[in-house]
Amino acid sequence: MQELGSGVRRIESGSVDDLNIRTFGDVAIVTGRSVLAGSYQGERASVVQRFTDVFVRRDGRWQSCRVPRHPGSATGKVTRYL
Numbered sequence: 001m002q003e004l005g006s007g008v009r010r011i012e013s014g015s016v017d018d019l020n021i022r023t024f025g026d027v028a029i030v031t032g033r034s035v036l037a038g039s040y041q042g043e044r045a046s047v048v049q050r051f052t053d054v055f056v057r058r059d060g061r062w063q064s065c066r067v068p069r070h071p072g073s074a075t076g077k078v079t080r081y082l
Contacts, residue, residue: 012038026057 019032030053037046054065 009040010038011036028055028057028062029053030055 014034014036016032016034019030022029031051033048033050035046035048037044039045055062056065057063
């Protein structure tokens with residue numbers, strides 16, 4: 001947590017693609033891929049990660065459920081954690 005805001009990690013660009021949204025009544029599952037580039041401890045770094053987010057509709061609003069992140073590329077390799 002000390003790294004947050006310390007400048008040790010710096011994200012310079014990011015994108016999200018390969019989005020897939022499936023709804024099941026009041027539950028939605030969103031999957032996709034994010035690509036981030038920047039630096040870590042002064043060295044260039046990049047990471048590709050797949051993600052799954054779960055949303056629940058309550059009182060007419062979609063709310064995100066907490067889902068753990070597992071960094072890794074499609075091949076399971078991570079260049080470096082940002």
